[in-house]
Amino acid sequence: MASIDLTSVTVRDANERIRACGEKGEDVEILNPDARHHIGVGLVHPITVRVKGSAGYFCAGLSDGPRFVIDNNVGWGVADNMLGGSVVVNGNAGAIAGVAIRGAEVVIKGNMGSRAGQVMKAGTLLCAGNANFMAGYMMYGGRIVILGDSGDKVGQDMTGGSIYVAGKIQALGTDAKLIDLPAAEDDELRAFLDRYKIPFRAKFQKIVNAGKHLRYPRTEPRVRVIPFFIASGDQSYWNAKVQEDIHVKAEIGRYRIRGYGAARPVPHLSDLAFRKDMSRIPADPAMTEKVNLRTSIGGRSGAKPLALSMPVMIAPMSYGALSKSAKVALAHASRLSDISENTGEGGMSDEQREAASQLIYQCLSGRLGWNIHDMRRANGLEIYISQGAKPGLGGQLMAKKVTKEIARIRGIPEGIDLRSPSRHPDVLGADDLVIKVEEFREATGYRLPVSVKLGAGRVRDDIKIAYKDGFDFVELDGLQGSTGAAGNEVLEFVGIPTLSAIQEAIDALAEIGAAGQMPLVLMGGIKDGADAAKALALGAHAIGVGTGAILAGGCIACLQCHVGQCVVGIATQDPQHERRYNIPVEAQNIHRYLESIRWQLAALAHAHGYGDVHQFKRDDLVALTPEAAAITRLPYEPDLRQRDRAMLARAS
Amino acid sequence: MCGIAGILYKRGNTDAAVGKALIDMLDGCQHRGPDSTGFALYHDAEPGHFRLRFYIGEGKEAETTVAHIKDKLKEFQAETVREAREGCTYAVTVRFSGDLQKFAYDMEHVAKVFSIGASLDIVKDIGGAHDVDRTYHVEKFHGSHGIGHVRLATESDVAPDASHPFWATGFADVAIVHNGQITNYWKMRRRLEKRGFAFNTDNDSELIAVYLAEKLSQGRTLEEALRDSIADLDGTFSFLVSTKDEIGYAKDRLAAKPMVMFENDDMIAIASEEVSLNKLFPGQALNTLEPPPGTYRTWHR
Numbered sequence: 001m002a003s004i005d006l007t008s009v010t011v012r013d014a015n016e017r018i019r020a021c022g023e024k025g026e027d028v029e030i031l032n033p034d035a036r037h038h039i040g041v042g043l044v045h046p047i048t049v050r051v052k053g054s055a056g057y058f059c060a061g062l063s064d065g066p067r068f069v070i071d072n073n074v075g076w077g078v079a080d081n082m083l084g085g086s087v088v089v090n091g092n093a094g095a096i097a098g099v100a101i102r103g104a105e106v107v108i109k110g111n112m113g114s115r116a117g118q119v120m121k122a123g124t125l126l127c128a129g130n131a132n133f134m135a136g137y138m139m140y141g142g143r144i145v146i147l148g149d150s151g152d153k154v155g156q157d158m159t160g161g162s163i164y165v166a167g168k169i170q171a172l173g174t175d176a177k178l179i180d181l182p183a184a185e186d187d188e189l190r191a192f193l194d195r196y197k198i199p200f201r202a203k204f205q206k207i208v209n210a211g212k213h214l215r216y217p218r219t220e221p222r223v224r225v226i227p228f229f230i231a232s233g234d235q236s237y238w239n240a241k242v243q244e245d246i247h248v249k250a251e252i253g254r255y256r257i258r259g260y261g262a263a264r265p266v267p268h269l270s271d272l273a274f275r276k277d278m279s280r281i282p283a284d285p286a287m288t289e290k291v292n293l294r295t296s297i298g299g300r301s302g303a304k305p306l307a308l309s310m311p312v313m314i315a316p317m318s319y320g321a322l323s324k325s326a327k328v329a330l331a332h333a334s335r336l337s338d339i340s341e342n343t344g345e346g347g348m349s350d351e352q353r354e355a356a357s358q359l360i361y362q363c364l365s366g367r368l369g370w371n372i373h374d375m376r377r378a379n380g381l382e383i384y385i386s387q388g389a390k391p392g393l394g395g396q397l398m399a400k401k402v403t404k405e406i407a408r409i410r411g412i413p414e415g416i417d418l419r420s421p422s423r424h425p426d427v428l429g430a431d432d433l434v435i436k437v438e439e440f441r442e443a444t445g446y447r448l449p450v451s452v453k454l455g456a457g458r459v460r461d462d463i464k465i466a467y468k469d470g471f472d473f474v475e476l477d478g479l480q481g482s483t484g485a486a487g488n489e490v491l492e493f494v495g496i497p498t499l500s501a502i503q504e505a506i507d508a509l510a511e512i513g514a515a516g517q518m519p520l521v522l523m524g525g526i527k528d529g530a531d532a533a534k535a536l537a538l539g540a541h542a543i544g545v546g547t548g549a550i551l552a553g554g555c556i557a558c559l560q561c562h563v564g565q566c567v568v569g570i571a572t573q574d575p576q577h578e579r580r581y582n583i584p585v586e587a588q589n590i591h592r593y594l595e596s597i598r599w600q601l602a603a604l605a606h607a608h609g610y611g612d613v614h615q616f617k618r619d620d621l622v623a624l625t626p627e628a629a630a631i632t633r634l635p636y637e638p639d640l641r642q643r644d645r646a647m648l649a650r651a652s
Numbered sequence: 653m654c655g656i657a658g659i660l661y662k663r664g665n666t667d668a669a670v671g672k673a674l675i676d677m678l679d680g681c682q683h684r685g686p687d688s689t690g691f692a693l694y695h696d697a698e699p700g701h702f703r704l705r706f707y708i709g710e711g712k713e714a715e716t717t718v719a720h721i722k723d724k725l726k727e728f729q730a731e732t733v734r735e736a737r738e739g740c741t742y743a744v745t746v747r748f749s750g751d752l753q754k755f756a757y758d759m760e761h762v763a764k765v766f767s768i769g770a771s772l773d774i775v776k777d778i779g780g781a782h783d784v785d786r787t788y789h790v791e792k793f794h795g796s797h798g799i800g801h802v803r804l805a806t807e808s809d810v811a812p813d814a815s816h817p818f819w820a821t822g823f824a825d826v827a828i829v830h831n832g833q834i835t836n837y838w839k840m841r842r843r844l845e846k847r848g849f850a851f852n853t854d855n856d857s858e859l860i861a862v863y864l865a866e867k868l869s870q871g872r873t874l875e876e877a878l879r880d881s882i883a884d885l886d887g888t889f890s891f892l893v894s895t896k897d898e899i900g901y902a903k904d905r906l907a908a909k910p911m912v913m914f915e916n917d918d919m920i921a922i923a924s925e926e927v928s929l930n931k932l933f934p935g936q937a938l939n940t941l942e943p944p945p946g947t948y949r950t951w952h953r
Contacts, residue, residue, distance in 0.1 A: 007934070007935070032934065032935045034927065034930035034931070034934055034935065035925065035926035035927040035929070035930040036927055037925075037927065052937075053930075053935070053936070053937045054926055054930065054937055054938065054940075056925060056926060056927050057925070071937055072937035072938070073926060073937075073938070073940055075910075075912075075925060075926055075927075076910060091937070091939075091940075092940070092941075092942065094910065094912070094926075094942055095907065095910065095942075111942075113907070113942050114907035114945060115907075132907065132942075132944055132945070133906075133907050133944070133945045151944075152945075428888060428908045428909065429806075429831075429832070429833075429888075429909070430804050430806050431654060431655065431684040431685065431804055431831070431924075434683050434684065434804075435683065435684075438683070461806055461807050464805070464806075465804070465806055468686065468687070468804060512810070
């Protein structure tokens with residue numbers, strides 16, 4: 001057995017040694033742990049790790065297979081996301097013990113803190129003492145066994161799984177109910193207790209989900225176009241769109257859910273123009289060769305950065321919202337154009353991993369499809385805080401799309417109207433976020449860049465926090481960003497436009513003396529190379545395309561993504577519909593669209609006399625509208641609109 | 653967004669190494685707040701004397717500010733007993749008898765007051781626990797109790813005067829450190845302002861301090877004030893409060909912010925994370941307790 005003393009070895013070095021022992025099959029004991037965080041994270045071998053004292057946050061987190069024994073207490077999030085193996089804690093556990101476990105056995109001999117087992121999917125969490133507030137909060141599966149008292153609001157908004165309580169049930173949470181305990185289950189529980197040598201005699205009460213919140217009572221109807229009267233003059237107030245909206249609401253009695261992003265006009269990159277008159281600069285067929293477009297991103301903390309052939313990424317979109325075929329086509333196109341693809345919520349499929357050369361793996365609040373094995377085969381890790389389409393809300397995946405396969409990869413019950421939690425179980429502030437990011441880095445040996453996805457809301461504050469929390473880069477997503485399903489009012493009216501977002505972000509970094517020190521990837525309504533060049537000139541390091549890539553790949557923009565019956569096979573999980581999607585053809589379409597962005601970026605850089613696409617600067621731009629000028633503080637030069645019109649007229 | 657720590661020695665021990673203990677505890681959770689660090693320390697009270705600490709900044713402006721402070725002290729017939737310039741602050745001990753609240757509010761017009769009290773001295777600045785110690789010699793401090801804070805600025809500036817602990821403006825010897833966010837801040841602030849209390853920052857932690865001090869001034873015990881605070885304040889919070897004889901904690905009903913405590917016959921130590929408590933007892937497995945949501949408690953020295 002190897003012995004590691006944390007008075008003389010850092011946790012980082014200790015974790016490397018523990019993993020090396022794992023590969024050799026050698027057990028480990030940790031001396032003088034003194035409640036340090038991240039002990040043993042990222043371990044994927046079935047060795048025994050004995051912690052001789054107390055451990056801090058995320059002990060045994062992001063692991064699969066090992067057996068941990070902790071002599072005393074653990075901090076927040078013991079066994080976070082543990083797939084297999086076991087953890088025995090001989091003292092007390094802090095909040096969110098067993099968070100997001102997917103098969104592990106976690107035994108707490110003392111008491112456990114609040115929100116134990118939050119978003120867990122499978123496995124057993126046993127507490128021999130008392131549980132605290134909201135045990136089993138939003139759990140999707142598995143079982144929680146509490147030998148003492150339940151704490152308040154036990155089983156709050158649980159979706160699946162069971163909670164067994166032997167002591168007093170202080171109060172049931174929302175959408176939880178008590179049912180009779182089958183004798184067979186009682187036997188199983190006692191066998192489990194025997195296995196961990198916990199003497200016990202009392203009776204169990206069983207708590208499960210009551211099922212009242214799992215589904216929307218009425219689903220969205222299919223929209224049919226009904227003619228609306230034609231008024232003489234302006235129809236901006238009552239029109240066919242408003243009519244449709246009222247008809248649908250009259251049927252479902254709630255806010256509408258739809259796909260795509262904000263559809264109302266807001267100030268955008270198209271309200272900016274390049275100052276320089278480029279009409280007389282001859283095109284050079286070899287300019288993509290002459291202008292350097294290569295972009296490295298993610299090396300701020302010493303990790304291996306992503307190496308993009310141009311400052312463009314595919315925006316995160318989930319397998320679930322999109323079909324596997326659509327995700328594979330996007331991944332394939334990203335390889336052809338030598339840029340990065342992003343898993344979005346809901347996990348990584350083998351086919352997607354295979355198809356993409358550089359893949360960012362996203363971690364969301366529900367930890368749906370999140371696991372150590374896919375972390376290890378990713379090229380970058382990303383923590384999702386929010387997205388431009390619906391800042392402050394979690395993902396939505398309507399029942400029709402929660403098929404058996406999607407339920408399996410995400411670890412949730414089949415056929416529910418899935419609403420992902422709006423916040424992470426273990427990130428309730430910037431202080432917690434620091435510790436979470438460190439957990440990702442520890443689990444992957446500091447090899448991978450860790451980024452954060454932020455929907456544009458309080459950008460100025462959020463960017464400063466992201467900088468201090470040490471992220472390698474930020475994906476900043478404006479109001480115009482799209483999604484597979486969200487409430488219409490949220491899509492239209494929550495968040496701030498992409499243009500405002502980038503300006504606030506740049507200002508925020510300058511305010512804390514960190515201008516240019518943390519790359520920003522701007523997304524949300526960026527449709528072509530001209531938008532991309534303007535974003536770079538404003539200070540973005542790269543841009544992301546989501547909607548544009550989907551449109552290139554066959555989307556007809558019917559906005560019915562949430563229904564799950566996408567006729568072109570993109571936003572569906574129905575094999576009948578997905579069969580229509582031709583992966584190689586659509587991958588080529590997306591690739592050609594990406595290449596058009598490359599060509600435009602190079603052409604605009606070349607026309608400015610730049611040898612590198614990152615030479616674009618603020619002074620290259622002017623604002624065409626007073627709103628855009630006010631947002632960006634660029635000079636307001638409406639006359640240039642005439643020049644652009646004249647140029648377009650000449651070109652046509 | 654921060655880390656907090658507090659310690660109190662029982663059984664009349666007034667010569668414990670409180671400064672060193674707080675430095676160690678805050679150093680242990682510095683990852684929660686790298687921007688600034690602060691300490692609220694309680695010295696022996698001298699009858700008729702008050703300790704004042706002002707934020708004066710640096711350079712020429714600081715000189716002018718000190719001159720203004722001295723003029724103002726004269727105006728209030730506060731006789732200077734000791735004075736010192738430390739870091740970006742000016743510390744002065746005065747003999748004063750009069751309306752302390754009026755005195756404090758008037759002094760605020762001259763310079764930012766970090767603390768006023770018969771015992772209390774708040775030391776806070778940009779940087780880590782050891783950085784602040786180097787300038788203010790916190791390690792030398794011996795006493796019975798104190799609280800401390802490491803800060804990660806989220807919505808306000810990184811500046812010494814935006815750092816914690818916060819003094820309950822106008823109320824001698826009451827200090828607070830807080831981790832979280834009070835969501836009914838403006839409602840509560842307006843309620844207190846209507847009753848004549850002044851606020852000198854937009855920081856929600858100052859509100860908690862004034863809220864508690866106001867309750868104390870009405871004759872409620874610290875324990876009662878903390879009980880009321882859980883009902884009256886909305887949001888996520890774990891905070892520690894200290895007076896010249898006590899420390900106490902309160903934790904919100906959602907248990908969103910961490911807090912761990914360790915108690916034995918000699919002392920009580922409370923921190924955001926157990927790793928800070930272990931700094932006091934290296935190599936030992938401690939029998940700690942995580943306070944349940946919606947709870948509060950106080951300890952007397």
